[in-house]
Amino acid sequence: MTLSDFDYPLPEELIAQEPVSPRDASRLLVVPRDGGAALSELRFAELERLLRPGDLLVLNDTRVIPARLLGTKESGGRCELLLLEPLEGEEGARWRALGQSSKPLRPGMRLAFGALAAAVEAAQGGGLFEVRFDRGGAALRAALEAVGRMPLPPYIRREPNAADRERYQTVVARVPGSAAAPTAGLHFTPELLARLSARGVERTAVTLHVGAGTFLPVRGDDLDQHRMHEERYEVSAEAAHAFAACRARGGRVVAVGTTAVRTLESACEGGALRPGSGRTALFIRPGFRFQAVDALVTNLHLPRSTLLMLVCAFAGRERVLAAYGEAVARRFRFFSYGDAMFLA
Structure with a gap:
């Protein structure tokens, strides 16, 4: 088939x-x-x-988890991450994520999502990246609750709200x-x-x-x-x-x-x-x-x-x-x- x-x-x-x-x-x-x-x-x-x-x-x-992050690159261009899984256990700061931006993300780029910062460490192809946040564990989870959005699928053509x-x-x-x-x-x-x-x-x-x-x-x-x-x-x-x-x-x-x-x-x-x-x-x-x-x-x-x-x-x-x-x-x-x- x-x-x-x-x-x-x-x-x-x-x-x-x-x-x-x-x-x-x-x-x-x-x-x-x-x-x-x-x-x-x-x-x-x-x-x-x-x-x-x-x-x-x-x-x-x-x-x-509030896995969708909207932010900016150092250049000021927009970027977005969808967090998929932690790479160092639940207490670590490194994650695998889907990423997109106004221009392609590359290793070494620094990203800001409000008070939460991250760096792109590696590109895996197919829009997948390894990123490292400036914190891990409970501090990262708290930051995601504050700045992350619920990852509604793209065919839901509206932004997530509090009810979601x-x-x-x-x-x-x-x-x-x-x-x-x-x-x-x-x-x-x-x-x-x-x-x-x-x-x-x-x-x-x-x-x-x-x-x-x-x-x-x-x-x-x-x-x-x-x-x-x-x-x-x-x-x-x-x-x-x-x-x-x-x-x-x-x-x-x-x-x-x-x-x-x-x-x-x-x-x-x-x-x-x-x-x-x-x-x-x-x-x-x-x-x-x-x-x-x-x-x-x-x-x-x-x-x-x-x-x-x-x-x-x-x-x-x-x-x-x-x-x-x-x-x-x-x-x-x-x-x-x-x-x-x-x-x-």
Whole structure:
């Protein structure tokens, strides 16, 4: 398959610019993996109708940091960084970042973001840079809270506001480190999670810090040439135990979002989920053999994206693209602040 096999027409007005309220008021397109079954539609608040006692819901508990920095170079020209991951641990001052400016960034350049200063140390190609800030640890985190912006994706054509600080986080967000939200989790409310628990649906969390691997576009039509950027993940002993218990009782593992899928499939070996931390560059596309995930809650993704390819791998390209066509016809809202799908 080639990149063009994962294209579909999307009217621009269907790209959600604002979230719905409450979170679980979004629409949910139900897509059976059995190609003979019909599509149906629910409100996300009705997700409990699709889950069974003994199922295991797996969410990504990463927390988005104010990773977007707007500033100036020594020359006075404008510059922008999107922080992707720390290079010396959480207490260090060096980060990998996507960067752009009025003229290309080069090693040795000094950048200012209000009271926060940084220097470009290395260029890695593809718009990626290594930068060193003038502080690290808690001081850097405090500075980012003061001068950083929530990294809303570029198809949301407005500047982030105060409400996005809360709304562009999931209600289970716990571990800071993401440059983008795991958006399938944005639909959940504490009340919905409580109802699912009362129904006998178990819940656990894994952590994958969303970075370049999730959102950078595929360049070139030959998918065999695409290489995913690595992203950091963590699977706790509790999550591994919950996974094993679900398998033992015959429940379904229901991944919330493509980041949860990539974490589970990266950490699954021989039918068991391995606890621990790691890095994944797993590129899931049609032909991939799933070991860990039985059902998927996910948003509606960009054409030609690795996220759409993952969903097509899970439920079949023709089935998924037909469902996307139906979502367009029904005027679903697309992408990060948009509606959702359930595939099982």
